[in-house]
Amino acid sequence: MTIENIIHANRDLLDERAAADLxxxxxxxxxVWRSTGRYNLPFIKIGRKVRYRRGDLLAWMEARTRESGATA
Structure with missing residues (x-):
């Protein structure tokens, strides 16, 4: 992995506040979602820190997109 890839990967990781804002x-x-497993939203634990990949958050939102009012 090159240094450019490492830098790019680190920019892709969001802390809890930035992920929540997104x-x-x-x-x-x-x-709450992490502790209860309410949604299958991937996260990364680094020691005590929690990080989210921007791409995972965007994919999660895309998967929740609906064409109608149906909730199923």
């Missing part, structure tokens, strides 16, 4: 929820909401 998907328009409170940071505490992400914490």
């Amino acid at each position: 998907i328009d929820v409170a940071p505490g909401t992400l914490s």
Whole structure:
């Protein structure tokens, strides 16, 4: 892996606040979702830190896109 790839990968990792801002929820909401498993939203643990990949968040939102009011 080149240094450019490492730098790019690190920019792709968001802390809880930035991830919450991206998907328009409170940071505490992400914490609850992680602990309860309510949504299958991938995250990375680095020691005590939690990080989210921007691409995973965007894919998660895309998968939740609906064409109608159906919730199933």
